[in-house]
Amino acid sequence: MPYFMILFLSLSLATPVYAHDWTATQGDIIEVTLNSNTPINKLTYMGKEWPFQEAANGTIHGWIGVDLKQKAGNYPIKWLGKKTTTDHIHIKQGEFRISRITVEKKMSSFDAAAIKRIRADQQAIKNTYDMHVDIFPLFTKASMPVDGIESTPFGAQRYVNGAAKSPHSGIDIAAPKGTLVKAPLAGKVLLVEDMFLNGTLIAIGHGKGLVSVYAHLSKTLVKVGEQVQAGQNIAEVGSTGRSTGAHLHWGMRFNHARINPHSLLSLVTPLDK
Numbered sequence: 001m002p003y004f005m006i007l008f009l010s011l012s013l014a015t016p017v018y019a020h021d022w023t024a025t026q027g028d029i030i031e032v033t034l035n036s037n038t039p040i041n042k043l044t045y046m047g048k049e050w051p052f053q054e055a056a057n058g059t060i061h062g063w064i065g066v067d068l069k070q071k072a073g074n075y076p077i078k079w080l081g082k083k084t085t086t087d088h089i090h091i092k093q094g095e096f097r098i099s100r101i102t103v104e105k106k107m108s109s110f111d112a113a114a115i116k117r118i119r120a121d122q123q124a125i126k127n128t129y130d131m132h133v134d135i136f137p138l139f140t141k142a143s144m145p146v147d148g149i150e151s152t153p154f155g156a157q158r159y160v161n162g163a164a165k166s167p168h169s170g171i172d173i174a175a176p177k178g179t180l181v182k183a184p185l186a187g188k189v190l191l192v193e194d195m196f197l198n199g200t201l202i203a204i205g206h207g208k209g210l211v212s213v214y215a216h217l218s219k220t221l222v223k224v225g226e227q228v229q230a231g232q233n234i235a236e237v238g239s240t241g242r243s244t245g246a247h248l249h250w251g252m253r254f255n256h257a258r259i260n261p262h263s264l265l266s267l268v269t270p271l272d273k
């Protein structure tokens with residue numbers, strides 16, 4: 001082995017690890033850990049409490065959701081107990097798709113009745129974010145609800161006639177009408193409703209403020225209040241509501257934060273071990 005390689009290897013091994021500085025991108029669920037010899041009773045970030053659990057070896061694992069629009073920067077997280085430990089999360093700007101379209105004015109606006117319905121729909125979805133679901137552990141290994149081509153990525157930002165629309169808070173997966181949608185995690189069905197923009201929609205709570213939403217469905221296979229297992233068929237892909245073709249819109253919220261569903265799939269330590 002050449003000398004410079006040995007030097008490089010020893011340098012990388014000697015690089016100090018700052019265990020209490022975490023890095024995340026807008027829209028990530030991140031796992032944070034703490035080695036503490038005193039018990040912890042709260043994990044906080046952005047004024048909210050986040051779930052944590054002690055592993056068999058005594059390490060405490062916590063999970064935090066970074067909202068899609070959280071400004072890049074350094075933010076404290078606090079492990080509260082007899083002794084308080086303050087760590088930091090360094091949040092990086094996400095690289096999201098930007099598109100600009102021009103449409104005739106009539107096409108881009110809704111009448112008063114439609115606006116009223118859209119607001120009621122949004123509120124019904126928002127209500128599910130605060131519903132208590134008695135499930136823990138929540139982070140068992142998640143899987144994709146459908147196989148297909150991702151047509152609109154998370155965070156995509158559209159400008160219509162120069163005005164910024166809401167960023168895309170989930171991912172769109174194109175798949176033929178009737179394709180079965182599977183629950184990516186176990187949970188409880190919190191909402192099944194026909195909506196103006198979202199079409200037929202299902203919301204599932206996975207515990208500790210983690211909620212998933214499925215929109216534009218052609219058919220639902222579950223009822224409100226039903227417990228679902230990971231991988232269970234919950235619906236069929238469709239193009240209901242404001243949609244230009246058969247696809248699944250899959251969104252995730254964690255304590256209200258808009259989360260990229262992909263970050264859920266790549267969690268390092270699912271808690272079901």
Ligand SMILES: [Zn+2]
Binds near residue numbers: 152168170171248250
């Ligand atoms: Zn979508």
